[in-house]
Amino acid sequence: MKFNWGTGVIIAFIGFISFIMYFVISMNTNKKYDHDLVTDDYYKQELEFQNDIDKQKNGNNLTENITWQKTNEGILLHFPKTLKAQDITGKVFLYRPSNKQLDFDIPLSLSNQYLLIPDNRLLDGRWNIKVDWQYNGKSYLYKKEIVY
Known part of the structure; x- marks a missing residue:
């Protein structure tokens, strides 16, 4: 050939x-x-996007918003001191972009103005934290990207 x-x-x-x-x-x-997609219910969350924007505006209009601090015990979320901690409800969702098996959420039931997210649940690296909370019938949202 x-x-x-x-x-x-x-x-x-x-x-x-x-x-x-x-x-x-x-x-x-x-x-x-x-x-995979970022979340399993991506399209459902997209429809609720305007609600999230409104909740974030509510949080930004507060005189004092949520702050966070890294401690030896974990991450400490400080809620506004002007609000009664017992009346705050909602949940904290921690999202790990690199591994969705590490994602978890914590329901809010406060007795003090702070919430401790324990160190044993957190691996070093980037986390997206989302606090969806309500106080006296008004909804608020706090989002932050943190490196732990």
Whole structure:
């Protein structure tokens, strides 16, 4: 069989397609290359986006908003001192962008003006913290990206 430039182009073309198909199949089947959405109910959360904006505005209009502090015991969230801690309800959601198995939420039931998120639940790295809380029928939202 004679090997000419046409045969070489066909062999190169088939080799290139095989190379690309190998990577497409390996990226779709290998769990190491997980490509999930940020959250499972992404579209539902998108519809509630305007509510979140309104809640954040409510929080920004407070004279004092939530603050956080890193301590040896974990992360300490300080709620406004002008509000009664017993009347604050809601939840704290911690989201780990690199691993959704580490995500967790904590219901708010305060007796003091602060909430401690224990150190044993937090790994070093980036966390997105979201505090969705209510006080006297008004909703507030606090979001922060922290590095622990």
